[in-house]
């Protein structure tokens with residue numbers, strides 16, 4: 187399969203038209219989408235029109251941009267002008283955003299073609315895409331298994347060859363975990379590196395947008411395109427987008443890598459084995475790898491599952507039957523609000539809103555929310571001390587390979603999927619999942635490379651080295 191880089195260079199140099207490139211992907215969607223269900227909508231007509239425009243730009247000798255004619259699939263919680271954005275929830279039924287998210291605008295100006303909107307756990311709450319109101323997405327490597335979540339549709343779209351790259355959002359692992367389970371690359375950038383303007387908010391102090399791709403270099407190219415300051419997001423870091431692509435092949439000689447000991451406990455044996463093999467490959471490349479302790483990560487899940495629902499309970503208050511989408515009948519306004527929310531939200535979303543409201547209530551605030559925020563500070567300190575003696579940290583991305591549908595029906599078992607990914611969200615640091623061989627049932631395994639804030643360039647360099655050493659797998 188051609189990389190996004192190759193496709194863009196083909197289009198720019200007129201070896202292929204953008205319309206031809208798009209049609210190839212539309213054909214594979216036609217072949218396999220029915221069984222995979224990666225998309226909530228494939229925006230065929232607008233995509234063909236956008237691709238034709240790129241071809242006109244090429245024909246007229248102007249610069250079509252670095253992603254010329256590259257089809258991109260977008261998680262369906264990213265606002266797209268005049269195209270339904272559902273968050274895979276009934277409550278947004280019929281709502282069409284009046285504007286494009288900043289990332290969407292940046293992709294379009296770079297010549298990318300938006301091919302469709304991908305399925306997710308409702309409002310990005312989940313780790314399997316089983317909580318979508320529109321039915322689950324299936325893992326292209328084994329249709330009886332989940333693709334991970336919440337950005338399961340985007341991960342599956344790239345793994346199935348429906349799009350060369352995709353965007354997702356990562357609040358507690360929702361890019362990295364599905365990337366690991368589907369055998370693709372997934373990146374959560376430093377908090378504030380990518381604008382959240384136009385991303386439907388789940389937990390605003392964690393949410394970050396990032397790319398999925400078949401290889402590290404494509405992920406770097408997409409992140410370069412969507413990153414950089416945006417005055418429309420007050421938490422956006424006032425820096426230009428980082429340059430990542432140049433340094434990818436510089437190797438890992440002399441690099442100090444720490445293997446986070448707490449994140450090796452409670453992890454399936456097949457996954458741990460792959461992480462140790464990755465460590466050996468890094469050593470062979472000239473890096474030092476030793477165990478490092480980041481004690482507070484043991485409390486990461488607990489803190490995350492208090493703070494994220496607390497923020498969600500506030501963010502989701504806007505879905506009241508007045509401003510967006512669905513409205514259920516009620517004799518009084520308050521009845522209408524309640525009926526709309528009961529009808530429009532799925533069980534997991536309702537559970538999170540209740541949990542969050544509880545954690546913020548008078549009398550419980552200090553005991554739960556306040557304590558969780560302290561864990562957040564402790565986690566920052568523990569990472570800082572690990573980074574005092576290490577450049578990069580390594581761990582599994584997910585405690586297991588992709589599991590089967592219905593296998594994790596109780597919430598606690600599902601929440602444990604996020605053990606290795608939530609720490610980076612709590613502190614705002616970047617992390618990337620890179621495929622490294624397979625585990626149980628021949629399913630893909632992902633290893634996670636973490637870096638300190640704005641350490642993307644080193645993180646990508648290590649990821650690229652790991653990718654070059656990884657056992658090769660057959661395409662789907």
Ligand code: GLN
Pocket residue numbers: 310311312313335336355356357358359360361388494604
């Ligand atoms: N699985 C986590 C949750 O359910 C993370 C979700 C996400 O990153 N959007 O909250």
